[in-house]
Amino acid sequence: MSSETRQILTTDGIPLEVSLKKAEKKNKIKAFLLVAPLLLFLFITYVFPIGEMFTRSVDDRMVTNMLPKTFKAMESWDGKELPPEEVFTAFYSDFKFLVENETQGKLGQRLNKEKNGFNTITKKLMRLIKRNKIDESQSIKEQIMKIHKRWANVEYWQAIKRTAPPYTMAKYLKGMDMYFAADGSIAQVDEDRRIHRILWLRTLEIALFVTIFCFLMGYPIAHLLATLPMKYSNLLMICVLLPFWTSLLVRTASWMILLQTQGVVNDFFVMIGLVADDNRPTMMYNKVGTYVAMTQILLPFMVLPLYSVMKTISPSLMRAGKSLGGTPFVAFWKVYFPLTIPGIGAGCLLVFILAIGYYITPALVGGASGTLISNQIAYHMKATLDWSFASAMGLMLLSGVLVIYWVYNKLVGVDNIKLG
Amino acid sequence: MALPSYTETRYRIWHYFYIAICTFVFFFLIAPLFVIFPLSFNAEEFLVFSEGMKKLDPDAFSFRWYHEMVYGTKNPWGLAAKNSFIIAIFATIGSIILGTLAALGLSSRHMPYKGLIMAVLISPMIVPLIISGVAIFFFMAKVGLAATHTGIVLAHIILGTPFVVITVTATLSGFDHSVTRAASSLGSNPVNTFMKITLPLILPGVISGGLFAFVTSFDEVVVVLFLAGLENTTIPVQMWTGLREQLSPTILAVATCLIVLSTLILVTAELLRRRSERLRGINR
Numbered sequence: 296m297s298s299e300t301r302q303i304l305t306t307d308g309i310p311l312e313v314s315l316k317k318a319e320k321k322n323k324i325k326a327f328l329l330v331a332p333l334l335l336f337l338f339i340t341y342v343f344p345i346g347e348m349f350t351r352s353v354d355d356r357m358v359t360n361m362l363p364k365t366f367k368a369m370e371s372w373d374g375k376e377l378p379p380e381e382v383f384t385a386f387y388s389d390f391k392f393l394v395e396n397e398t399q400g401k402l403g404q405r406l407n408k409e410k411n412g413f414n415t416i417t418k419k420l421m422r423l424i425k426r427n428k429i430d431e432s433q434s435i436k437e438q439i440m441k442i443h444k445r446w447a448n449v450e451y452w453q454a455i456k457r458t459a460p461p462y463t464m465a466k467y468l469k470g471m472d473m474y475f476a477a478d479g480s481i482a483q484v485d486e487d488r489r490i491h492r493i494l495w496l497r498t499l500e501i502a503l504f505v506t507i508f509c510f511l512m513g514y515p516i517a518h519l520l521a522t523l524p525m526k527y528s529n530l531l532m533i534c535v536l537l538p539f540w541t542s543l544l545v546r547t548a549s550w551m552i553l554l555q556t557q558g559v560v561n562d563f564f565v566m567i568g569l570v571a572d573d574n575r576p577t578m579m580y581n582k583v584g585t586y587v588a589m590t591q592i593l594l595p596f597m598v599l600p601l602y603s604v605m606k607t608i609s610p611s612l613m614r615a616g617k618s619l620g621g622t623p624f625v626a627f628w629k630v631y632f633p634l635t636i637p638g639i640g641a642g643c644l645l646v647f648i649l650a651i652g653y654y655i656t657p658a659l660v661g662g663a664s665g666t667l668i669s670n671q672i673a674y675h676m677k678a679t680l681d682w683s684f685a686s687a688m689g690l691m692l693l694s695g696v697l698v699i700y701w702v703y704n705k706l707v708g709v710d711n712i713k714l715g
Numbered sequence: 716m717a718l719p720s721y722t723e724t725r726y727r728i729w730h731y732f733y734i735a736i737c738t739f740v741f742f743f744l745i746a747p748l749f750v751i752f753p754l755s756f757n758a759e760e761f762l763v764f765s766e767g768m769k770k771l772d773p774d775a776f777s778f779r780w781y782h783e784m785v786y787g788t789k790n791p792w793g794l795a796a797k798n799s800f801i802i803a804i805f806a807t808i809g810s811i812i813l814g815t816l817a818a819l820g821l822s823s824r825h826m827p828y829k830g831l832i833m834a835v836l837i838s839p840m841i842v843p844l845i846i847s848g849v850a851i852f853f854f855m856a857k858v859g860l861a862a863t864h865t866g867i868v869l870a871h872i873i874l875g876t877p878f879v880v881i882t883v884t885a886t887l888s889g890f891d892h893s894v895t896r897a898a899s900s901l902g903s904n905p906v907n908t909f910m911k912i913t914l915p916l917i918l919p920g921v922i923s924g925g926l927f928a929f930v931t932s933f934d935e936v937v938v939v940l941f942l943a944g945l946e947n948t949t950i951p952v953q954m955w956t957g958l959r960e961q962l963s964p965t966i967l968a969v970a971t972c973l974i975v976l977s978t979l980i981l982v983t984a985e986l987l988r989r990r991s992e993r994l995r996g997i998n999r
Contacts, residue, residue: 322825329820330832333813333876341839341873344850351853512740519737533981534745540977540984541748542934544954545970549747551958552754552967557763559750594744623726652843654937659958669845676849676941689846700841704834 345693352687355463358455361402362389366459374456377449383436386455387429390417394424410454416443466687471495491671491688498667501585501657502650506597508590509646510639513597517638520598521605539595547656550588554579554660580662588656593649597642600707604638637707644703648696668692748974755780755967762962780968791953792969799949802864803932806871810928813872814879815921819913821880822887833880840877844937847874852941862944870938875928882927886920886991919991926984930977 303311359366368385372378393399399421406413419442423429429438440447457475468474468481472489476482483489516535520528538546553559561575570576578584608631616626654669661670668688675685718730758777759765767775784792817836820826839847851870852861860866894916898908914921936951943952950969957966 319825322823323827326820326823326826329823330817330826330836331820333817333836333880334832336813337835337839337873337876340854340869341847341850342835344854345842345846347853348846348850512743515733515736516740519733531741534741536981536985537978538744538748540930540981542951542954542970542973542977544934544936544951544958545751545973545977546747548954548958548966548970549750551962552750552762553747555763559764562764591743591747594740648841652845654843654845655955659955669843672845672849676852685849689849692843693846696841696843700834700838703841704830708830 345690348686348690351683352466352690353462353464354683355458355465356461358402358405358458359461361393361398362386362455365389365455369456369459372456374453375449377447378452380434380436382452383439387435387439390420391424394421406454406458409458410451412445413451413454416445416451419443420446466684467691469684470688470691494666494668494671498651498669501582501589501665501667502647502653504586505589505593505650506643506647508586509594509597510643512590513594513601513642514635514639517598517601517605520602521608522610535595535598538591539599543592543655546592547588547659550584550591550656550660551579554584554587579660580665582661582665584660584662585657585665585667588660589650589653592656593646596645596649600641600645601635601638604635604641608634641703641707644699644707648699648703651696651699652692751967751970751974755964755971757964757967760964762964762967780964783963783965784968784972787965790965791948792950792965795948795950795953798864798947799933799951802867802871802947802949803929805864805868806875806932807925807929809868809872810875810879811921811925814876814924814928815883815917817876818880818883818887819909822884822890833884836880837877839873844874844935848938848941851938855942861942862947864947867939867942867947867949870942871928871932871935874935874938875931878927878931879921879924882924883917883920886917890916919987923984923987923991926980926987930980 305311305314364385365382368382369378372382390399390402393402399417403414403417406417420439423442429435445451465475470491472484472491473481474484516531520531520535523531555561556575556577556579558578560578561570564570565572565575578587612630612634613623613626616630617623621629651667652669653667654673657665657667658670658673661667669692672685672688672692675681675688718727722730753768753776754762754764756776756778757765757768758775758779765775783790821829821833821836826832851873855861855866855870860869890913895908895912898912899905903911934951936949936955939947939949939952940955943949950973954966954969957963
């Protein structure tokens, strides 16, 4: 064809291609405008606040703002030996300003976290300043060093210098039981104090095992539901859907009643002679309680995706497999099982994602050995009020969940989530 | 599932084993809910079956805790129930409006970045509640909505919309768009087309999404624990406090009421699902 191909024009003389593109664009904008309100709402109230958690988790501007002159003077200090007179003078003037505004206490606490012993020496310095015991015409360095021998120790000045950057990764390191050592390198917490690593591992372990239990229990019943005639399967489906629609707290409460020492399960074990009456096992406030309750609560999330996949598998495929000489086991394993893998993927990922962030059930039936990372986040939000640490832990958990969510989206597609 | 008469013994055994497993799992799923019923009629103050109850002695049963739930002094359930319903109803309305609009946009084939936007809209369902709770708490505290009904309603709209988006997009996937084109060609304006043609057809999806949003809000405790003051207490918050502190059978009376409520919701949702499937079946 030559370049003389005639352009097709619409009635008003515009090339058809341009006109179509314009219409397409209009439709795109129309569709987007429908989504826009929700998207905007979510961005303002949800996505940005999650982003803000990040700022909060790395924010370390408090000291930076409290000691501006000191950090300026420290820029030329190499940090190997005691800082020169200017640094002491700058620190003295910063600190005096804080004392006048009565905010030096916060500085003391924050520095004390960086290096133990700051609380005492900042308080001493504060009292001297309040009583005007520091002669500003003399060497400030000499006078401060005389107050306490720690002020003459270079390690304390190094600690102050470490707090200079407005941002810190310290909270993330703390979440992995690590910290910045005196020389700025990353060090491990003593072995007997590595509580967070235990929690991360336990969270993973519980989420993994709950997923496995849910799969082992969910697969057979999803299969039964998919193969039974409608009449019966609808009835049995209620057993799956009723727990699904029932309040989480109600289900947790019923497990608390069942699993307690004088509870129904223990009564039953005693009745069939499995355990002695005076030797009832504890099944609540430990891992057993968490496993049992979480498996029952998350089971519907495994059954429903499995069921919706199995429902589409024609029973004639199994018959064909058998008629071609496969035993029922072979036919199942070679024909049926591979067809259900999308459902298995969907169910397992969904249960795992939900289990890894579980909070209510572990908090109620888990006790000390059955709590998860979520409980630790809540503890820091409510009890210790270390919100930046809670944010850091939350984001570490979130990054893990988002990776699984991404995989889920690739494999299953979020628009394929089946609800009931 | 009757077995054919020629089945070999080992498959016969396997089959009964399979039935036994399934029975056990169904029992495991449903039985815990039924423990609550009898214990909520316990005449005594403990959460265990008394000797009298095991012997089915009528004196061991009473409506004491239901009475306590409704008329008890200083009892929080009245306020909690009122708050729960108000919050859940407004959150449901909000979720339905925002979610349905978004679903309509998402199921248009002209929608750009569909996958990415869908992933963002669904994320509140996937992100662990504790993280959502922390983030929403920071936001509400900043704009001064912490410890207000408005704040909790907004938070529950965030958590409820994914369900509406999912159910409505699912309904729209079987939707025949030529009917709306027909309406437009007959001179109907877009709003009129939506109200008269689209909405009635997708209504089952909208309502079942709304039910999910309602239940999510009605049952939600993690975010409310961060946001609520004493005035905004809800049923789940009261149950949470009760289960942690003073275990009283009143909780079981409340739980029984909640199970009845969820049964009603389940029945409604099932009827809607079947209706929706029937409608979509005709469209195909």
